[in-house]
Amino acid sequence: MNFIAMTALTVLALVLGMIALYLLGGRLGQRLKAGDDDKGNSAAETAVFSLLGLLLGFTFFGAASRLEDRRHLVTQEANDIGTAWLRLDMLPADSQPALRALFRDYTSARIAAFADVDNIPATAAALQQTADLQGRIWQSAVAAVRSPEAPPQAAVLVLPALNAMIDITTTRAVATENHPPPVIYAMLAVFGLAAALLTGFGNRSRGARAWFNIGLFAFVVSVTLAVIIDLEFPRRGLIRVDAVDHTLVEVRRGMGP
Numbered sequence: 001m002n003f004i005a006m007t008a009l010t011v012l013a014l015v016l017g018m019i020a021l022y023l024l025g026g027r028l029g030q031r032l033k034a035g036d037d038d039k040g041n042s043a044a045e046t047a048v049f050s051l052l053g054l055l056l057g058f059t060f061f062g063a064a065s066r067l068e069d070r071r072h073l074v075t076q077e078a079n080d081i082g083t084a085w086l087r088l089d090m091l092p093a094d095s096q097p098a099l100r101a102l103f104r105d106y107t108s109a110r111i112a113a114f115a116d117v118d119n120i121p122a123t124a125a126a127l128q129q130t131a132d133l134q135g136r137i138w139q140s141a142v143a144a145v146r147s148p149e150a151p152p153q154a155a156v157l158v159l160p161a162l163n164a165m166i167d168i169t170t171t172r173a174v175a176t177e178n179h180p181p182p183v184i185y186a187m188l189a190v191f192g193l194a195a196a197l198l199t200g201f202g203n204r205s206r207g208a209r210a211w212f213n214i215g216l217f218a219f220v221v222s223v224t225l226a227v228i229i230d231l232e233f234p235r236r237g238l239i240r241v242d243a244v245d246h247t248l249v250e251v252r253r254g255m256g257p
Contacts, residue, residue: 002118002236003118003233003236003237004236004237004238007226007229007230007237008226010222010225010226010229011222011223011225011226012222014189014192014193014218014221014222014225015215015218015219015222017189017193017196018192018193018195018196018214018217018218018221018222019196019214019215019218021193021194021196021197021200022196022197022199022200022214022218023200024197024200025196025197025198025199025200025201025202025203026200026201026203027200028200028201029200029201029202029203042202044198045195045198045199045202048191048194048195048198049195051191052188052191052192052195052221055184055187055188055191056188056221056224056225056228059180059184059188059228060224060227060228060231062180063180063228063231063232064231066175066178066179066231066232067231067234067239067241069175070172070175070176070234070241071241071244073168073171073172073175074172074241074244074245074247074248075244075247076168077110077165077168077169077172077248078247078248078250078251080161080164080165080168081103081106081107081110081165081248081251082251082254083161083164083165084103084158084161084162084164084165085100085103085251085254085255087157087158087161088100088103088158090150090151090153090154090157090158091141091144091145091147091150091154091158092144092147092149092150094149095140095143095144095147095150098140099137099140099141099144100255102133102136102137102140103137103255104252104255104256105129105133106130106133106134106137107248107251107252107255108252109126109129109130109133110126110130110169110248111245111248111249111252112126112129113126113127113130114235114242114245115245117235117236118236130169134166134169137162138162138166141158141159141162142159144158145158145159176235179232180232185225185229188221188225188228189225192218192221192222192225195217195221196214196217196218199213199214199217200214227239
């Protein structure tokens with residue numbers, strides 16, 4: 001089952017769960033006949049709804065911020081590769097063709113590593129190729145800057161650019177794994193269900209099951225949670241960062257065939 005289908009099922013399960021707990025709350029309220037304690041029930045509802053709103057707000061903001069960070073990291077990697085590519089001009093002419101060929105393979109591997117993250121074997125192979133090419137590029141560059149034909153400033157300009165190009169891969173890898181703890185999602189679901197239960201319990205004395213209100217509430221909370229999950233995994237759901245990959249594609253195209 002793919003990511004989008006799983007998210008849709010999660011939304012549906014949460015909506016149905018909230019409606020079921022709303023009905024359960026209404027039945028409990030009618031059985032307990034606790035109509036004289038509306039102030040206490042109102043305080044409980046306010047507390048749960050407030051906590052739910054805070055959790056949704058902070059989690060949504062964090063997910064949106066991480067999405068923007070991941071977009072910026074793609075652009076930063078494209079800039080780092082482009083800078084290192086240009087600084088290869090500082091190396092001796094006989095060292096450049098082999099290094100430029102490695103750069104072409106490296107950039108292609110970086111594009112392939114994020115082209116289809118659901119294809120785990122292909123992604124793992126591309127990441128392994130990336131690591132192998134990093135080592136070969138670094139060793140070749142170090143040998144080139146130590147060459148007698150290399151200008152004195154070659155090491156100062158080329159090696160830091162290569163180091164930045166390599167470091168950004170670790171930064172991007174960590175960014176893809178940076179998500180809220182699972183307990184946060186569990187708390188969102190629990191508070192949503194608790195809010196539905198308390199709403200049903202509070203409606204018992206009025207004798208009306210506000211289907212529209214509870215349906216809308218359940219839908220809004222569930223869809224918000226689904227969007228948060230989508231933002232956290234922007235290469236698997238409906239919200240994507242793939243459009244930013246064109247920066248890497250443009251850098252690769254500029255390197256020639």
